[in-house]
Amino acid sequence: MGKKLLFKHIDVPGIKDFTVYRSKNGYEAVEKALKTMSPDEVQEEVKKSGLRGRGGAGFPAGMKWSFLDRKSDKPRYLVCNADESEPGTFKDRYLIEHIPHLLVEGMILSSYALGANTSYIYVRGEMKTPIKILENAISEAYANGFLGKNILGTSYSLDLYVQPGGGAYICGEETALLESLEGKRGNPRMKPPFPAISGLYGSPTVVNNVETISAVVPIINDGGDAYAQIGIGKSTGTKLISACGNINKPGVYEIELGLPVEEFIFSDEYCGGIWKNKRLKAVVPGGSSVPILPAELILKTLQGEPRLMSYESLSDGGFASGSMLGSGGFIVFDEDACIVRNTWNFSRFYHHESCGQCSPCREGTGWMEKVLHRIENGHGNERDIDLLVEVAKKIEGNTICPLGDAAAWPVASAIRHFREEFEWHIREPKESMKRNYGIREKSILGA
């Protein structure tokens, strides 16, 4: 059994409620920090822990905090990013639904460290239940003196608000999130300036993922060094992985970073193997934005070393033969899954979600989707494959925010590793249609 830090008490009945949470050492980290530590000491522990952002980019949290402009006379803000909308990623929702006080506690600790007296949790608007659960947890924390004025009799005060999101994936991008939080259209901002200098209402702001902020609780309880002991290399601590697709046990798992991918997929503690005993075909290891890898490359690196669930190992080999840990949305495909169809599906998502500000993403995502749709429906052309590669390349790196990259990578990597399958779709439209959709080829393909 791997070590559990966030999910240690997740199965305790009633852990959603303040009293039960409190009885399981809940809010002890807040007591410890507010009564015995300075804000800088809290930040120092987070730095020592080596905790990296769990929202996708993996940027060291302690370092991000240290960029916050502390000389500014404006108020500082902490904003928690709970917009979780990436296909394949559903760990934040799970955490909020099951153990909401962990996030509230993490918010208090992090806000204290950053000197923020007003903080926000921006929750994806569609998550009605988690929003209710979180609001309830927050009012319990207020009632018990862990939020509000002079927390635990100290001079520190904090107000915590939940903001339901504006209903778009792009509002998860941190600057679009801030725009949306300010009540505007969720368009990403041009960077620089970064939020640490000019974020919410032009004030210094830190935006962190739900899981990142929750991880501050065990870091303060056990110390940064203890946290850094867990994991491997620069991938310290534990990570929540939402596993889905053709596996026996889909769900959200807390793993110690460094766990072999093979063990994660096949052991009964985690995914429990491929369903119906089929063979593994491919994995998207970090949410729909990261490159897809075929079975042989997800289990072993190009050097033949076992691939591990860590930031470094999953990206070993660059995009040529590696991928990314991303947000931890682990999507598994069995031998019967159609990569073309899946790529089109992802593409459709990014086309739908592009905010439309910058031309490469606005136009390119639609272009890719339409071409993929054609291929998938038996109207592909040999030249379409190179065209897709080309369009993906022209979007990548040329956009305002990383959504453009996120749209380009799945397409580029699917073609890189499964080119024959695309070619087969184009060469044998009837066969591929039959495989994906059954018979009816006449009505779909025409005479």
Added chain:
Amino acid sequence: MVKVTIDGIEVEVEENTTILNAARRIGGDVVPPAMCYYSKLKGSGGKCRTCLVKVSQGSAKDPRPMPKLVASCSTMVQDGMVILNSTSPEVVDARKSVVEFLLINHPLDCPVCDQAGECDLQNLTYAHGLSKSRYEEERRTFEKIDIGEHIQLHMTRCILCYRCVYTADQITDKRVHGVLNRGDASEIGTYIKNVIENDFSGNVIDVCPVGALTDKTFRFKQRVWFSKPMDAHRNCSKCSGKVALWMKGNDILRVTGRKNSFGEVEEFICNECRFEKKKTEDWTIEGPRHISNHSVISQNHYENTFKAKLASRQPKEIYGNKDSAEK
């Protein structure tokens, strides 16, 4: 003051100048094209990505190159920065793809578009684009919308530069203009077809780089290159009254702001000057207006001599572009 080098040419500019504005100080081929940035509109820029450049040296202090191409309109210069515009194959290539992206959903209806001849997208495509489209899918289309009495919005042609949105926000006093929907379904909205009713709304026509916002008093009257631009002024209580008149014989076909060599108006003008003063008696005519040679209008311009024409289209430039376009 900071020193930067763009395409091998050194220039000294104030701190907090963008790369684009530094390049404009030098002028000529060094200036990246800009389809969304508009110096008079706060917050504009960063969107179209035609102004991407390569920063091969970040600054004298930190000489590392920037990892990605950057939007020159919204990236500030640093002392000792080295920038490549048209001398970087990477930039030329990226720009070509941006043009391609801008065109895939564009109707290419130049033959019936009032903007033809003074269209930034047309000029950009001529200078940087491919001669053939690889796009075979359906294009997005929208119904035409009248924005008040004098302005028509033809969203199908729009490249979503947001300039009119900023104009409506900043120049006109009531915000009834924004963007609806997302991605390539985005459209310029006027709050349930609300009319932008105020004295400066007509400026959205001048800032539009394409033919998406056109002057209804001028629609289909004349190809722009067959009309003569004249500088003129009048005493106006609302604006400076300094305009460009577009004439045929003694008839005033339309009135616009005076655009500089970067396609930006020198001053915003009021609707009265633009839409209501169409008689020669209304104006004091100063003389023919010089039109910059980059525009297609200049091709038939009476003011041009043969020599000026040659200078405007240096053979090197044309063949150079053809070369890269055909590759």
